[in-house]
Amino acid sequence: MPIVNDLGFIHYVEFASAKSDRETHENPTTLLLLHGTGGNETDLLEMGKQIAPEAAIISPRGKSLDEGVPRYFRRLAEGLFDIEDLKFRANELADFVRAAMRKYNLDPTRVVAVGYSNGANIAAGLLLLRPETLAGAVLFRAMIPLVPENLPDLSEKPIFMAAGESDPIVPKEQAEGLATLLEKCGALVTLHWRTGGAHALTKEEIVLAREWFATNFISFG
Ligand code: MLT
Numbered sequence: 001m002p003i004v005n006d007l008g009f010i011h012y013v014e015f016a017s018a019k020s021d022r023e024t025h026e027n028p029t030t031l032l033l034l035h036g037t038g039g040n041e042t043d044l045l046e047m048g049k050q051i052a053p054e055a056a057i058i059s060p061r062g063k064s065l066d067e068g069v070p071r072y073f074r075r076l077a078e079g080l081f082d083i084e085d086l087k088f089r090a091n092e093l094a095d096f097v098r099a100a101m102r103k104y105n106l107d108p109t110r111v112v113a114v115g116y117s118n119g120a121n122i123a124a125g126l127l128l129l130r131p132e133t134l135a136g137a138v139l140f141r142a143m144i145p146l147v148p149e150n151l152p153d154l155s156e157k158p159i160f161m162a163a164g165e166s167d168p169i170v171p172k173e174q175a176e177g178l179a180t181l182l183e184k185c186g187a188l189v190t191l192h193w194r195t196g197g198a199h200a201l202t203k204e205e206i207v208l209a210r211e212w213f214a215t216n217f218i219s220f221g
Helices: 019-024 045-051 083-103 118-129 172-184 203-217
Strands: 003-006 009-014 030-034 056-060 075-077 111-116 136-140 158-164 188-194
Touching (some): 009 083, 045 056, 111 118, 118 172, 136 203, 158 172, 172 188, 188 203
Parallel strands (some): 030 056, 030 111, 136 158, 158 188
Antiparallel strands (some): 003 009
16 A cells, blocks of 8 residues: 655555445545654554544654664653754654645644653643644543643643553653643643553544444544
């Protein structure tokens, strides 16, 4: 399937193919898939199709290669982020999304991020720094990427978070803190805790994200 190196990012692109989608939604939703550390643009395709089978897909590969594997921004240590790089990369990604929506003739007001781990962290960065980029987001195993000087207006943006109670990479207070921060910005946050859960995802969490997506975006617009 189509993996292209264009608009500054290697990315996978797939247009909404379901006929029913074309019939019911003139402008389908686009999922922006954002992989975890060491992943690539194909990692979350199956998950994305499970969450939103009728959506178009844009899946860029992270461009930060400081650790020798793709990530979306540089970190100084596990959980310790290079904030200047994070800001630069979030803006670069937001510009890419805007250009991709134009190039592929997709609706820029209907982009929903689905991010895992490092991908969830850059998705949270987009929400906090370039909120116009996303209509909503699924954040799997996310942390607080940064606290911006001026909080964005995220009112009415639905956000689904799933966190693991015993995640060795994401401390519980990080997931809670991010949910609180996003709510403070006006977002409608659904936070699901996986009891005893670790960093890896379960099928149940993907099913919950699918239900959340159907409730919030199928009749969107
Ligand atoms: C990050 O660096 O974004 C987080 O520590 C999660 C990860 O390891 O990717």
